[in-house]
Amino acid sequence: MIERIVSTIELNKTNELSLPAIPPFNFKLTVCKPSHFPSGLETYDESEQSFYRTIRLKGNVCIGLKMRDLEKGANNPGLHVEVYSQNKLLTQEVDYLKKYVNNAYGLNENINEFYKSVAGDEKLNIIIDDLKGMRNSCFENLYEIINISTMLQNTNIKRTEKMMNSMLSNYGNVITYSNKELFVFYAPDNIINTSEQDLRNLKLGYRSKFIVGTAKYFKENKKIEEEIKKMNAVEAKKKLLEVRGIGPYTANLILFSYLRYPNFINFDVWNRKILARHLFDNEDTPLEDLINTCEQRWGKYQGYAALYIIESSFVHNPKLQYWRKDNKKI
């Protein structure tokens, strides 16, 4: 499956964690979003009902996670996590990992607040009942989500997948654990000596200079991630837009997915069509009308409302995957 340009690291199970979630919690839809493209960083095993995901800890430690539903009943839900690594993790590494997973899937967020705030919206509530307990998920750190968004810009998903695969095979790591083989995302250090031309050869196009620039930016601004987390949404957006390669679309994606502000929507052409269909039964609604309607109707939870509508359309429209990859109509 994976082109082995880098060597594979074999990992063993070294720890198990139980992470409780505030109910309701839908394991499958939280860890494995129907709209997400296959990246090689994660995979869902249907027969085991387990989700495999990799992570690079500070200090360049490659980790594999195997997650399943805690299955403690509706009142006591959560995540069971098996940790695979070369060496046993230090206590602070385990603590970091717990916090990281907790935040990536919003386990401590009370999703009932969103449900309450849109209780009057009948059409949305049909979707909510269907996907109940799904949370926003972003397993990437700031550097990784910027890289992915850069590769999402100005192209279709098929090409994004190709770019990701080239980048991961050339600059990431490959780990094997529990009979799965997955990539681990590269870090700024892995890119810093790469030239724009190297990435152009991998068909990253004009994004090449942004990817190289982002690695340099993170090398020079080591505190950027914690700084942005401390800011409010308006400040964070302003800061993000200063990074070359991040525009309004990418900034909104990061504000919603990664920083978990529930009121931001990334209006790419596909989301635009899905939301316009839901709201107006007309794909070609002007962007301005969409923005205003989402704001009026769902206010501070408009991002979450959009997430439910978008994921729902992927669940119920098998053609959508195909359409999204090839830029065909729904």
Place this chain on the structure above:
DNA sequence: AGCCAGGACGGAT
């Protein structure tokens, strides 16, 4: 062969 889709940018207005 030539045209178009897809975000970000930067220069022009």
Place this chain on the structure above:
DNA sequence: ATCCGTCCTGGC
């Protein structure tokens, strides 16, 4: 403040 040509690749 807003508009528009350009960047790059792949698909038609």
